[in-house]
Amino acid sequence: MFFPEMDLSVIIVNYNVRQFLENALASVYRAMEGVQGEVFVVDNASDDGSVEMVREKFPAVQLIENKANVGFAKANNAALKKATGRYLLLLNPDTIVQEDTFSVMMKFFDENPDAGLAGCKILNSDGSFQLPCRRSFPTPWVAFSKIFGLSALFPKSKLFGKYNLTYLNEDETYEVDAVSGSFMFLRREVYEKVGGLDETFFMYGEDLDWCYRISQSGYKVYYVHSTKIIHFKGESTRRSEIDEIRTFYQAMQLFVEKHFSSSVFVEVFLTIGIVLRASLAMLSKASRPLLIALMDFVLIDTALITSEYLYFGYLLKFPDYAYPIVWTIPALIVIGSMYFLGVYTTRRHSVSRAALAVVIGYTIVSATVFFFKDFAFSRAVVLISGLINLILLPGWRLLFEMLTGRRSSPRKSLFGRPTVIVGTGPSAQELLRRLRARVVEGYDVVGFIALDRKNLGEKMSGVEIIGSIDNVGKVIAERRVSEVIFSTDGIAYTDILSVIARSNDRSVNFRLVPNSLESIIGKTQIDDLGNLPFVEIEYNIHRPGNRLSKRIFDGVVSGVGLLLLYPLVKVFRGKRGSFVQTVCLLPDVFLGRISLVGRPLSDADEPLPAGGHPLLGPKGITGLVQINQREDLGADEIERYKLYYAKNQSLILDLEIMAKSFLLRLRK
DSSP states (O other), X not given: OOOOXXXXXXXXXXXSOHHHHHHHHHHHHHHTTTSXXXXXXXXXXXXXXXXXXXXXXXXXXXXXXXXXXXOHHHHHHHHHTTOOEEEEEEEOTTEEEOTTHHHHHHHHHHHOTTEEEEEEEEEOTTSOBOGGGSBOOOXXXXXXXXXXXXXXXXXXXXXXXXXXXXXSOTTSOEEESBOOTTEEEEEHHHHHHHOSOOTTOSSSSHHHHHHHHHHHTTXXXXXXXXXXXXXXXXXXXXXXXXXXXXXXXXXXXXXXXXXXXXXXXXXXXXXXXXXXXXXXXXXXXXXXXXXXXXXXHHHHHHHHHHHHHHHHSSSOOSOGGGHHHHTTHHHHHHHHHXXXXXXXXXXXXXXXXXXXXXXXHHHHHHHHHHHOGGGOSOHHHHHHHHHHHHHHHHHHHHHHHHHHOOOSSSSOOSSOEEEEEEOOSHHHXXXXXXXXXXXXXXXXXXXXXXXXXXXXXXXXXXXXXXXEGXXXXXHHHHHTOOEEEEEOTTSOHHHHHHHHHHTTTSOOEEEEEOTTOSEEEOSSOEEEOOOOOOOOOOOGGGSHHHHHHHHHHHHXXXXXXXXXXXXXXXXXXXXXOHHHHHHHTHHHHHTTSSEEESBOTTSOOOOOOTTSSOTTOOBEXXXXXXXXXXXXXXXXXXXXXXXXXXXXXXXXXXXXXXXXXXXXXXXX
């Protein structure tokens, strides 16, 4: 007879989510205080340093290394065979548990002897309730309600809302059919009676199957509301080559064949429903690039109609026979150019590639018009529409990036999202330093959040403590914060989850930084915070194309400024405001002595290398250093800003710097 040696065995299967795994393990060991337990990590051949991280930072973990990705079920079973706890927990690596989670669950099982398996309350990273943490088996009616959208239309209806039990109160505990595989807590004797997960399921479906088998064996499955975790859903899948939609519906098909094959009608009905739902899901995924292409098609034709009106003064100047060709072929040529440059596939929303595709597309259109004389109505219309599209097609993508924070290139926008850092200890201050050191990380830190109110109004590293952990919601509303970063060193995970749960009605991204300060993790992204050394590279500022485009841009903008603004200098003679000073510098920009964007004007002149161009580019009216001026700006940070600009210089970056400089002046 087997006598358990431990109270609890925690099993985590990992695949390429090192940053999430580190945070999960940190929270697990906090929750293990007072509990006699063991932790297993089964790694499915990750190549992101997960194994090395576990060995270095969590030596007490029992590590099982697989040489290949054997799937969720087989990996868990390998650890289940070695586990010695009287309770067993299967936990996803992209989760965070509260300090009381394990003690609450063990107490629940001690008080409810009929409970065989249970899950807890699970939150998404934005604090919203994760619906799949309690659900029903896919019987014909439940499947019908889900497939045809009735469960979404009538979530509070007991008749239609059974799939995710949306008619039940999430803040109550009750028996359910199944719980989420991201957190499955069970008794050892249940595992010994029912067996492990069915390894026929590679990913998805094995949790549903286990719950079904446990229910059939006479035990009950419960949803327990009195403790909660966060689940950054789907992280392992995003980092694999697995087709998530196909794998999920194949698992559902396997579940139906295994448990509902006794009834031909039921099996056929559910199979048809699964195939229909899978087809709709894949169609929805494939239609997104088509919708973007359709939007581009409309914009291209809009530009063509506009240019026709601008040139001739009225519409429908061309012969009637020409319009079917005129309104389709040019648009298809430009869209085809975008497709071959990856704008609809690998480089979606790429501003530079969209602009290049317009140039290539209209070059082809011009050549085509030259050879087909029947359509050579006006090269001026082609030229005007090409110029309009050179603004429209890259322009809406640039606007999309600025509004959403999504970028097609690794570089993030200078227009950082308003951010608060929760914590005021050394780790929080080091986090601020690293964010500043990375130059552009998409975060504009507006303040710290302290654990109490003692130091409100004080400043650390030039940033004010603007609130305490009990009024984060008010700070978010008043400061219009969109990013909340928790420095987990010194803050209880219970407090973190409490803050997130209270703020679940706000459009805020919550992120966490492990104690190692190596990364910021969140639902939408992982940002590396490591201090990367500068190496010898060919900076953008040295490339002939960048130098030429920058010089042309400087010449055009300063030339227009001289014509429109320079005469005003006489009117404001004697004034020493920043506007007058800027206008007075335009002649130097026009003559190429300085640039609109570059190093500070106060910099010492650099000795010119053999190429005749300053290593870090020209001096400028504004620049990264100028827009980041503050009292504690150190010499190393100034140098880093200069190096970053030299490395990443582009017209888009110059425009962002100029726009941010303008906004900063408006605030003064």
